Amino acid sequence: MFKGCTVALVTPFRDDEEVDLDALGRLVDWHVEQGTPTISPVGTTGESPTLSHEEHERVIATVVERAAGRARVMAGTGSNATSEAIRLTRFAEKAGADGALLVAPYYNRPSQEGLYAHYARIAEATDLPLVLYNVPGRTARNVEPETVERLCRVARIVAVKEASGSLDQVSEIRLRTDLTILSGDDSLTLPMLAVGAEGVVSVAANLVPAEVIALIDAFERGDLADARRRHLALFPLCRDLLAIAANPIPVKTAMGLLGRIDGRMRLPLCPPGIGEVDRLRATLRRQGLLRD
Template identity: 70%
Template sequence: MASKGNKFAGCTVALATPFKDGEVDEPALRGWVEWQIEQGTPILSPVGTTGEAPTLSHLEHERVIAIVVETAAGRAKVMAGTGSNSTAEAIRLTKFAARAGADGALMVAPYYNRPSQEGMYRHFATVAEAVDLPIILYNIPARTGRNMEPETIERLASLDTIVAIKEAAGSLDQVSDILARTNLTVLSGDDSLTLPMMAVGAEGVVSVAANIVPRDVRGLIDDFNTGDAKAARERHARLFPLCRDLLGLAPNPVPLKSALALLGRGNGEIRLPLCPLNEVESGKLSRALARYGLIQA
């Protein structure tokens, strides 16, 4: 039997937001969407962690969603980031995403205010009741300060519009527990864990690395789904060092923005309080890109 949100299975790119002179670079964003569609990326996820959503104004957040939906024009699904630590704000953003034509809403667990499990349940249930748009939960306790426990996820899975979860707690036991309790579509929130998570039942990834090598990320998923375990393991082994450095040298998306600049696909601009890589970190990133064959050593 198909999982609840299987239309969001496969490779979703966690889109970076390009800036120019401190402003959202709208022409670059449109070009970025076009490039991803040309590469065959089936799902685009703007204004999440990788999209620097915490530094965007409310108007910028909405504008980025609108641009991505308009540019994709049905050629790829759009999973718009609409999470907030304010339930009222999450409702407002999710309603906007629905009006703009997004296919789903990626909603991070409330951060900073560290709600109880009951508070988390009520937060998501209130949004689900207020907006008729498929919701993908996003569990990333390293950033939010609270883990969404499997018992809470099980309660939320009973709500019609909550269809999937991006799971980034880094625990295969938690992934297995969620899959045992629910029929949610589980997506990896860590590029380096995509293959291990799919081995226990996850169905894809919301990927940072797909900003750089979308065909390779999609290829890993396709290899696994067609039963070619050897090819999937080989792709995982090749992707792993790149993913480790993209997510480990500095907070996401600092290394990614630097990598895109090195590849000639952006200017590397980020917003405070994020800071550029230092010289040592930049050297490590360059070596990782060179080992992968993306730039010359």
């Protein structure tokens, strides 16, 4: 159910650093207009680590209410505490989300058995479709393909967002399971599609959802030349959204430059330097997104 393009939605803030729910609603409307099939609020890109529990829930509820069935909502409900992930997932279910995205527990570095038990316990506590999220660069622990294979037999686990950067790992998961595999790295979407992925949870889609959708569509209809052309056209933007600073600093800065939101973020994240902003501005111009 989560094949294709899912936008990893940013969380806009006002100048007092409060969540800007009006701007958030406008982003949801814009994605519906752009044809984005799935919206994923309060993941890493949505700055979930710096939102309070109340804010986290308010963002999920706002996105679900504003989407109003016009796009699916895959709510970020992961935590490094299993009890907290269960609480957030139950809230998302009650709010009307279509599914939950569950980042692997971060910092405490559980064993593979601990990872399995974490996800299995959450699955027991909800009826929502669940998407595993493996991002070892952030969590310091890889969810191994063998563990994903065990979890694919757990009811309600339907997909995995794979952000290890390893095509071998994607291939291994494809061999072992029938889960929907989603790229967690925009620059690897096309290579991952080639080895069995079926979509992406995209940061770049905050800026260019139609282009990300078109790349996936081209691959699905077998037009590899068009898919490659679209991949290469998007690659400079995808590269700079990762290379300039930690996500979501570049994408929020870009959205600020384009006037879509106030580009501020919460500490400990801070704006990039002048050189990085100039590089990002030049990339946006080359992509035809920003005009003088």
